[in-house]
Amino acid sequence: MGVEGIGARVTRKEDKRFLTGKGRYTDDMTVPGMKYACFVRSPYAHAKIIGIDASAARQMPGVIDVLDGKQLQADGIGNLICGWMIHSKDGSPMKMGAWRPLAVDTVRYVGDAVAIVVADSYLEARDAAEAVSVEYEEMPAVTEAIAAMADGAPQLHPEAPGNLIFDWELGDGVAADQAIASAVHVTEIEIHNNRLSPNPMEPRATLGIYDAAEDHYTCYTTSQNPHVARLVMSAFYNVAPENKLRVIAPDVGGGFGSKIYIYPEEIVCLWASKKTGVPVKWTSDRTEAFLTDAHGRDHVSKVKMAFDSDHRITGLKVDTIANLGAYMSLFSSAVPTYLYATLLSGQYAIPAIHANVRTVYTNTVPVDAYRGAGRPEATYLLERTIETAARELGVSPAELRRKNFIRSFPYQTPVIMNYDAGDYETSVAAAMEAADWAGFSARRADAESRGKKRGIGMSCYIEACGIAPSAAVGSLGAGVGLWESAEVRVNAVGTIEVLTGSHSHGQGHETTFAQLVAERLGVSIDSVNIVHGDTDKVQMGMGTYGSRSGAVGMSAVVKALDKVEAKAKKIAAHMMEADESDIVIENGELKVAGTDKTVPWFQVALAAYTAHNLPGGMEPGLKETAFYDPANFTFPAGCYIAEVEVDPETGKTDIVQFVAADDFGNIINPLIVEGQVHGGLAQGIGQALLEEVRYDPESGQLLTASYMDYAMPRADDLPSFKLSHQNTPCPSNPLGIKGCGEAGAIGSPPALINAITDAIGNNSLTMPATPMKVWQALQSVH
Amino acid sequence: MYETSYHRASSVEDAVKLRGEHEEGRYLAGGMTLIATMKQRLAAPTDLIDLRHIPDLAGISIDGRNVRIGAGTPHAEVAKSDELRAVCPALCNLAGMIGDPHVRHMGTIGGSIANNDPAADYPAAMLALGATIITDRRWIAADEFFVGLFETALEEGEMVTAVTFEAPEKAGYAKFANPASRYALTGVFVAKSADGVRVGVTGAGANGVFRHKGMEEALGVNWAPDSVAGADVDPKDMLSDMHASAAYRANLVKVMAKRAVIAAG
């Protein structure tokens, strides 16, 4: 592997900049003449806009202009869209209500943008925003999905009667019903997946710059996928054609999905820059982030799992209702469908599966992908159900899982996915060993003697990363392809730039991508620069989400490197008068195999650019581009075991041990992978124990709009994690890697809830398992 | 934050005078509550009178078992004071449980009790210790000082300069933190002295910090952790909000009281 190549634990190149406060984020960007924006937002969850009077605000100090939705509409700016078409089971297309970047007639959630104020300073803009007088006629609101489906519920969009967006199904309902009817045992459970706020450290921000001389726009934005932002803003919002719009996502401080989507603010600031003739910057504050960043999860499901007399799962039936909020965000329709129901086979051979999913509008902020996106919902549902089944059947949860494991690959599930590789038994064994599963009863007895209730819980997750191939996702309704691009640019002195269409906002691309080049060419990672996040620099790309940068993005780099190497070998062969097929690349040199003839890498690069002595007919230069479209998803899987002690007097849970055994395939940088797992576990533990977005069901006001009320996990909420790694290389991409960004958040919630319910002897417990809820569950046991 | 004018007071008299000149002015101590409230535009004082540079408000002095803590003393200083720990370690422990290190180095005891947040820690201790709140114009018994949610006996412009109390024989504090804010979801301070036992409860009461007379009597008869088990904590008197029901808080009051007695020894 070499000291800096694949598998090396090198520290991150980008950390010096981040840890010394020298990162350059969107809010750090300033341009001459720049002004500041503040949005006027709806204080109501649901209301008609009767009128907007900005005359007083326009007179306030420093105010340049106040612009509203009617003006935006008059200028032909389009509505926001959802880019994944889902058809209901009756064949009708999903019912998309209009989402205007600035509301025109109706506001549908607290925080819905109504107008933009541009002023010399942010404080002046904010003062003026308060002075904009909007007359509203308040209407009844509904915030919960089930309530929104009831007769007489407030209706959000005329396009969607009953607030129903789609009623979709996957799998064979008849077969699943038959399995349940003929089962020896059926486990039934209702599953709630709590609504979460993503909370990236850097709030969203954007700077819109219109250059009248060139009729050209530049958009700095906190995006996980700047090219997709440009595409969507050009093709659907009519902001500007792609050649007139540059999108730059500089350093971005975390996204977790919430920065995939195109939000109203980017569009409105670009448009406002043209209207006012000044560059316009907007930075969200934390309250605005709680109010307007797309939320995650929010499912309610009914589950039936059927078993035969041998405890084999014979069928699974799932009925899910998902809350999508007030409008359909960019990929919101895909999350509770193709990113969710397709994972309902888990690690198990289940002959018949059927899932029905209804999605509904409510007067809440839009819900879209959040770390894991659909797979945490599927995993939580399955792993809670199988643990419950083990308790009902009186068998060990590990044994019940083992009995049902898929053991040969490839494996075609009844819900689309074709698992290419895996070894679930090895991960379970590793996790149980690390957790000292066998010694648990002694530890439980010891806890009992200290007045504590100790429990152990397991979760065996599978997830799917690097959504692909493009043709397949296209046939399922995706509006985009899900390939990735790379350009490898060798400079005349031999240093290298890699341009990737994926985007790093905490993942460490600048290090891992350089390690790949170091591995291949034997050069140091310091001689490799990774360029990303700027549509003017980087060829078209699809960005970073769904743990795709390694599996898809780096595979594109591999393809480009293949081409670079092939050309470099031709040049070296010509220089050394050898046969091209005898050239090998090692330690920064090109060698004629079996001889002592070598030429250093930089000389080959120089030769490519001086072009004094190239093989006949060869073009000068050493730079290659590749696009990579994967053959399949990748399937990381693993086993997590949580052990907890509950204080019966207060209901407080202490995580006394947390074991994660993951199979991510081949690993480029173990240090970064472990960091990703730690972060994912923190978020999963946050979901299980602490976090929940809550709206007042009557007024639709967001109750958890600050950290005083929304409980984010802190370091002392988390134990020291015991990690291990198993490896079945992924056969579907050249590097054999699977993706590790989301696993921690996917696998951990069910392990914890299984452990807590084991400890307290009451299986009805919803996330987050706050001390109060655990205490209440204990009261009903006594 | 709206525009405001900043004034640095050099003495107590100076501060009170400045405050008198600005009807819509406010004292500024650590700013841990006030500045945050202003940033959220929930408060808009025209003038801030900064108390942090007044020498008379600083520090802890101990004379025998008589303790005096200046209003401007930050929590971190209370937490680490060896002299105070020698006579009343429970108060040091309480101060060390407030917020995070940043908050403890900025926030002050005067600001905390003047604010009287129903989930703040100090008010429970002040009640249980039978402390006296000293202001620029009078002495107020803690029992009279804490009036209701965010309400105190302070008059317009009146300034807390110090708190004083006689160190008890034994005292202990137990806090169950709100998982989000880490303020007290319920905190109980117990103190035993020659005059009897006093129990201050914060975070739980529907009307803010209060004394629990039933527990005081029970502990007066028998100073033991289990003595509080039989006490009647009526959920009707408890706060109920999205973080905790009244029934849960009523339970926590008893559990924290028991643990406070254990902590007191």
Ligand SMILES: Cc1cc2nc3c(=O)[nH]c(=O)nc-3n(C[C@H](O)[C@H](O)[C@H](O)COP(=O)(O)OP(=O)(O)OC[C@H]3O[C@@H](n4cnc5c(N)ncnc54)[C@H](O)[C@@H]3O)c2cc1C
């Ligand atoms: C993140 C965070 C976590 C916290 N956690 C806790 C916790 O766990 N427990 C807890 O108890 N507290 C907690 N606090 C509150 C903190 O402890 C401070 O004590 C509190 O904010 C008030 O003190 P201050 O000195 O900052 O007062 P300021 O914010 O400056 O003032 C608060 C109010 O008191 C008035 N005031 C200040 N000094 C005087 C005076 N001498 N006389 C009269 N009026 C005065 C001010 O005018 C203002 O109205 C937390 C705060 C933060 C920001």
